[in-house]
Amino acid sequence: METLRANRDCELQIAVSDIPSPSSWTYVGPDGTGATRFTTPNLQAVSVANNRYARYKATLTNGTNDQSPTVSEVHMSHAGQNGSSLRLYDYDAAGNRVKRTVKDDTGTVLTQTLDDASWSAGDRINDLNQIKRRDVNDGTNTYNYFYSWDSNGSMTQRVKKLGGVTQETIDYT
Structure with missing residues (x-):
């Protein structure tokens, strides 16, 4: 998240599950309850149960109603035996994937350029x-x-x- 101008806010909550599509998601903030939200641009850790699937919810507010803040990046990682990674894909004008970039928790970046x-x-x-x-x-x-x-x-x-x-x-x- 980035620093926002006065009267603008971006707040996040996360939810986790053992299955990809539960009947409902319970969103929580940094204290593990639904009463709080992540609000700072710095990294904040939250301890949640060991689950495989995660979602986040962003609440964007603007005190003057002239512009809305935007979310440009949310990074989630986990501790455990299997590290997390960020995958980015580039496509050509016809919709064919031409590049895959993977960044792991150690900061290692692997770029795979497909047949261009x-x-x-x-x-x-x-x-x-x-x-x-x-x-x-x-x-x-x-x-x-x-x-x-x-x-x-x-x-x-x-x-x-x-x-x-x-x-x-x-x-x-």
Whole structure:
């Protein structure tokens, strides 16, 4: 959160659950009750039960009714054996994912740039609009995936190569 001008406020509460869609969510603030809200721009920790799913609720107020504050980022992490991570995705104009950025609790950032070459190229897409080849860079290596299709439009094979050397072949027949 950021520092807001006078008469403007942004307050947050969180809710957790063991299941993704409970019948209701109980939102709490820093003291673990529904009577309080997170209101400072600094990090605040809250101890809640060990649950897998979390939501947050933002209350945006404005004493002068001329503008509303905005929430630009909310970061939630947890303690335990499995660290949390932030995943950001970039898409091209056609809606295809072209990049994934992952930042973990240690601050390590891994950016995976997916194939950004022209998808209309003849060596990538066939006449039936099926993928023939896809290149994926994991930040260290570029893997080439080659796909084969039968006359019914079903994928029959996927071959993964690194530097021209076959790493994996999966037959779907």
